[in-house]
Amino acid sequence: MWTSPQALAAILGMALVSFAVKALGLLLANRLPRHGFAAAWLRHVPGAVLASLVAPALATGNPAELIAALATGLVYWRSRSLLLAMALGVLTVYLARLALAG
Amino acid sequence: MAWAMQTTLSNGTRFADQFFAGARACIPVVLSVAAYGMVWGVLARGAGLSQLEVLLMSGLVFAGSAQFVALDLWTATPATLPIGPLILAALVINLRYLLLTATLRPLFRPDQTGRGALMMGIVSDETWAMTMLEMQQGRGTIAFLLGGGVLAYVCWLLTTLLGFMLGSAIADPATYGLDFAFTATFLVLLLGMWKGKADLLPWAVAALSATIASHLVPGNWYVLIGGLAGSLAGAIADSVRHVD
Known part of the structure; x- marks a missing residue:
């Protein structure tokens, strides 16, 4: 079976709303003032969004993730390399889970 | 030409x-x-x-x-x-x-x-x-x-x-x-x-509200909630300190 009209409708609908939301963000931002409070707010959005993506994953209270997060941060601070920090973070979480499980 | x-x-x-x-x-x-x-x-x-x-x-x-x-x-x-x-x-x-x-x-x-x-x-x-x-x-x-x-x-x-x-x-x-x-x-x-101490407040507010939201609200609303709360906190702090 290739696909069905129902599946096609669902996928096209999902695609449309996903694109609309992404496009709308930029279009709305273009109407915001470029100075003052709105501009300051927009400047703080990236950091706040990234902090919101990371914090709940680390706050689950799992020590392996906390140790790995610390290692990731440390490696990035010393090396300024995203790839290296990520690789060692993944390795640390792998080893920490083995150690903590055993 | x-x-x-x-x-x-x-x-x-x-x-x-x-x-x-x-x-x-x-x-x-x-x-x-x-x-x-x-x-x-x-x-x-x-x-x-x-x-x-x-x-x-x-x-x-x-x-x-x-x-x-x-x-x-x-x-x-x-x-x-x-x-x-x-x-x-x-x-x-x-x-x-x-x-x-x-x-x-x-x-x-x-x-x-x-x-x-x-x-x-x-x-x-x-x-x-x-x-x-x-x-x-x-x-x-x-x-x-x-x-x-x-x-x-x-x-x-x-x-x-x-x-x-x-x-x-x-x-x-x-x-x-x-x-x-x-x-x-x-x-x-x-x-x-990280640019400096001015980032500390918005990041902390974002991290805290996202973590709380992730426990209370199903799905990934926590990204939007934390992102909005943190960025608003940063903008309010900026306007209190009169930086633009």
Whole structure:
């Protein structure tokens, strides 16, 4: 079976709303003032969004993730390399889970 | 005429340079995209999607978290497919993109935003974050965003298909700690954005409210809630201190 009209409708609908939301963000931002409070707010959005993506994953209270997060941060601070920090973070979480499980 | 050609040529070269710089810079974050793509492909097969449907959904929807939730709602028999709930779920889960693409405004002149809006379909969390980091260091261009975006798009398409074809031959990424790649990526990108003590309050407010929201509200509303709370706290703090 290739696909069905129902599946096609669902996928096209999902695609449309996903694109609309992404496009709308930029279009709305273009109407915001470029100075003052709105501009300051927009400047703080990236950091706040990234902090919101990371914090709940680390706050689950799992020590392996906390140790790995610390290692990731440390490696990035010393090396300024995203790839290296990520690789060692993944390795640390792998080893920490083995150690903590055993 | 000669100088006009010269400008076009150098503009073209500059675009290509930036495009490939964006793609190159996004290689580490795209590895995380690839890991998730494989997992999604495996799960999509289990949920009863056909190969064509996998290709269509990854190619047209191109939104990881929305696609994962869609699998929970998907049914193998077309007659029972919940079309409305699937579309609504995609809308709700992607609402955070309102915040993400809003911050890309500085890349476009005010008269360019119409065309820019058409490019926003290629934006994903990972390549957005990479472009933000680039912009914060005084660089960052449309071409950089597109370079990373195209790489992530191609990678998502290929790895979801690969996951679908290999099926359960692929191990759960958590076995090798690969699920941590997502957290590690965004943690590093966050650290890279540190500019000074003024970031402490908005980040702390964002982290705290996102963590609380993740416990109280189902789904990924916590990104939007934390992002809004943190950025508003930062803007209020700025206006109290009279910085602009």
